Amino acid sequence: MLEIQGVAKTFNSGTPNEVRSLRGVHLELAAGSWVIIIGTNGSGKSTLLNAVAGTFLVDEGTIRLAGREVTRWPEHARAELIGRVFQNPFSGTSPSLTIEENLSLAALRGRGRGLGWGLKQSLVSRMRDEVSRLNMGLENRLENAIGSLSGGQRQALTLLMATWLRPELLLLDEHTAALDPKSADLVIALTEQVVARDQLTTLMVTHSMHQAASLGDRLIMMHRGQIIHDFQGAEKRRLRPDDLLARFEEVRRAEQLDESAAQMLAEQYI
């Protein structure tokens, strides 16, 4: 479904602020799989998601999605295949538009937009059904501006918008990190529902070890722009949050070792 091959990206290349965010990432996702990405800060996990979404074009490597080579496609063209939910609850909705207007924009994701009337009766009644399933009482407030809603409500709506038309790939970028625990649980429950219902191929970045252990059928761990662990099948199911923390600790120690070794070498030879 998704094939990422040898993808590399360097930001600010040639300047003192050069950051090699992705260094040759290989990843293949089977259709219907739900892959969790974890990693330290700056490990490139969000960058990988953005590379797939087309926020920037990669320096090297190819990205194929649903049988199509999308490496050079601009962001808005890839939206035809991809549904996204962002970390910031304010990023996924248009605050001054109403709930129904936002949803009607999502109902045409990746399609041409002409002078057709945006809020057809059939569409609005489907909206009422879908929104009432969120159990947030929003179905009677479809004409309210989204800017007046809470972060959790907006994130739930963003998830609904991202999956309104079944996407070939769903990208979730720490989509509960900015929410209070209760809203986060709710949004995670909704995510599980919709992914299971539509059998969505999903790539999800998270900071929560609990989510990483309990969700998905495969987990990859990134460090310094590369994938350093890939747990699948039974191995993934056995993983507990503590195991993941232990892996992080390993990475940290290796890092320290690297640094102290480098320092020793520097002292001896320079």
Added chain:
Amino acid sequence: MSLLIGTFTIGFILSLLALGVFISFRIFAFPDITADGSVTLGAAVAATLMVHGTSPILASLAAFGAGMIAGACTGTLYTRFKINSLLSGILVMTSLYSINLHIMGQSNVPLLSVTTLATQSEQVAVKLMKGATTLDLAGWEVSVRDASLLAAVGLVVTLTGALLYLFLRTNLGMAMRATGDNVQMIRALGVNDGNMIVFGVAISNGFVALSGALLAQYQGFADVGMGIGMVVWGLASVIIGEALVGTNQLGTTIVGTVMGSVLFRLLVAVALRWGLSPNDLKLITALFVFCALIVPQFLRKKRLRIAHA
């Protein structure tokens, strides 16, 4: 009374300008200076066409189209060539000065002996009134010419305002509004935001040029200098309109913008009557917009200070 009617008429005409500024500044948050040039562009195109015998309605529509082209140029400079939005507008506005002179062939085109929307609406009204030249309006004696002009302009503004409202609620119009609101989201939903901005700035300048075309027909001439300061004028109207209606619902803000334009023109007429020199008008307008931009910040700070105390 005829002064009041004249004030309303100009207020309505300039409300189209205000709607144009509303689209660029408020919907797209795009500070578009092109408007100063496209007011004149609309006037120049319409006046020149009418002098050559084109019907006033066609000439006004052509002005709208010319304004759209000018706006599309600004939008393209901004999106394709990554030139700063203000500078894009300044570049197009400056080049429009020469273009307008070319279109008109001179710095001023009089329309006194030409068929315009003004003369046409007067003819229709005189026919309706069976030859009377004045009519009784709630006890006031009003010349048919003035009243018919106001009615015609009011009709045009109502029509274009309604069209704008309907357009902004189509799939395309909603995508445009969302582009100004949240670019990240609209890209993720598959909309080419650059195209939306080009199109939006084009429509904005279409409105502005139409306003210029009507203004030329009302005052009876097109002049190469008539656009100076129009952006600030439009912005003042938008700000007053927002203060008047107070909500951010689409329909009410459009109505508010029109009301703001009329009210602002009314305030200006009163000030001029009280002896304000017309030379100071642009200075006062700029000061007004300055205050309108500063006061909310000032109030917020004050409220914060009170909250902290």
